[in-house]
Amino acid sequence: MSQQNYDSSFAATAVSRLNRWVELYGRLDRSAQISFLLVVGVVVTAIAAPLLAPYDPAHQDYAASLSPPSVDHPLGTDLTGRDILSRLIFGARASLAVGIVAVGMAIAIGVPLGSFAGYVGGWTDEVIMRMMDMIISIPALVLGLAIVGTLGAGLINVIGVVAIVYSPQYARLIRGSVLSEKEEDYVTAAENTGLHDSAILVKHILPNAVTPVLVQATYHVATAIILEASLSFLGLGVQPPTATWGVMIASGRQYLPAEWWISTFPGLAIMITVLAFNILGDGLRDEFDPRSVTQQEGGA
């Protein structure tokens, strides 16, 4: 086969992959589609923050201190006159960094451990999963406080905390689906083709077992954003002057009765983002759940 043919078939595969994702989007229900667009919106906002924000998020304008929403400052300003909208836009970066990077790390830790445990079984399984149980037995916020309290506050440590706290859940999840997938005939078929055990796990079982992980990840991004907000609210998360939604809520809480806008808008941002991730997760779960597919086919 010539190089040109190879390239064109490769491009065709890429296009058909893309088409599959477009099709997947089309099959989601309306609320999940809107949620998906909201999530994309938040991600784009975070990436393009310097272009979108009307002011420098750290710029203090004492003349405009605690001004209510206006044309100049659509969402008002805080005590030191910083623009809430700009801080909200930049705050999306920290929240998403924690949400996406930390959950990604949790997956990177949990999935290899859990799938290995499930595939190998026996003592390896026991040792790995009991370690995971130990981590799970400590409440997330308490573990977070302990780690951040020891290592110091900061974005990186918060990400580390979230990754450690959530990794056992991915380990359990993937272990369960590896256990059921490894009984499937295609695994036997792969063994019969002379494939190495590790290749069977990575190439054949994981692609089939990973769906619940993707769905769980969308929920976890949401709870990770809340965990970051909680830690930042307690002063253990990201440090000033960096804006995060949690820090903003914390800084506005003493002004809540009169200057409601300082805490309310970051609170709304968290609520909408978390809700969007959750509904998207629901939609993906429905889409990937084989039972719901059967129902759709039966009904149609």
Add this chain to the structure above:
Amino acid sequence: MSNEYAASQDDHGSRTAPLDGSELNQIERDEQALLSVDNLQTRFNTDAGVVQAVDGVTFEIQEGEILGLVGESGCGKSVTSRSVMSLVESPGEIHGGRIMFDGENLLEKSNAELRDIRGEDISMIFQEPMSALNPVFDVGWQIGEPLRIHQDLSNAASRKRAVELMRRVGIPSAEDRVDAFPHQFSGGMRQRAMIAMALACEPDLLIADEPTTSLDVTIEAQILEIIEELNERQNMAVMLITHDLGVVAEVCDRVAVMYAGRIVEYGDVVDVFKNPRHPYTKGLLDCVPDPREQQDTFTPIDGQVPDLSDPPEGCNFADRCPFASAECRETDPRLRAVDDDHYSACIWEDPA
């Protein structure tokens, strides 16, 4: 029963000297055989005790031969095939015997050496083509996988070979369907795809574990035709596991009848079917409906298969055998020659 025994004893005809249990499997061995399984022992160590799933199975497959392995569910057919592939999983273990393939004992080989043999020299197809293909990969990728493993082909080259293989097993418009996913294939097409995958490296031996059980009769005939054709054209030996005696009669050269972990009768298909020597084989053949006759009832074999975690002392089949004598419950008969290329594991040379 005792009256029947007394009455029928004379009819049993000649028999050789009394057998004791240690006298195992007197089969003439052919050193040139492609696969030669000798006194294979596979057991499962379960909580309920040790289950001897395969107990002293002995048979051979010549180059280009089709051997039928028949028997009811749970008699050890599939465990035998998995043992040949050395893919018995814990709590199962092979604890005795030899599996000679191409002159080498597979049981003495390392995992890496066995992986080189699987898919390259010995391939396998399964009962459930519905689940034997990985749902998340396209069919072409899967058919090409053995080629990428054993012959280091690139993705593009293996895909091109996959199209040829699909064409060879009769998948129409193979160029278009090579990128299709298993769920877009019908059951018969999936079994064809499985066969194409098994054939990719042109193996010397194909183990087909009930390849047509889940397919309708038209597709069954087509699949068997493909297997027979490949057997002739590539001189590929086939071990066909089935419980359909009709399929065996149609396709196989020799047949091995399994019962409760043992081969009870073994020999040339025509000979075994025309002149069955083991009471179990007779019982099986009596259950096959004859379309030429008006038949209202069948003659089933009475009783239950023995519990293999606690097998009876004598012959495994004695409790269900219409010809069983007191001696049958004491001696443990193994395969012995009863005719030219015809072996039976019964103390009587020709019961009934």
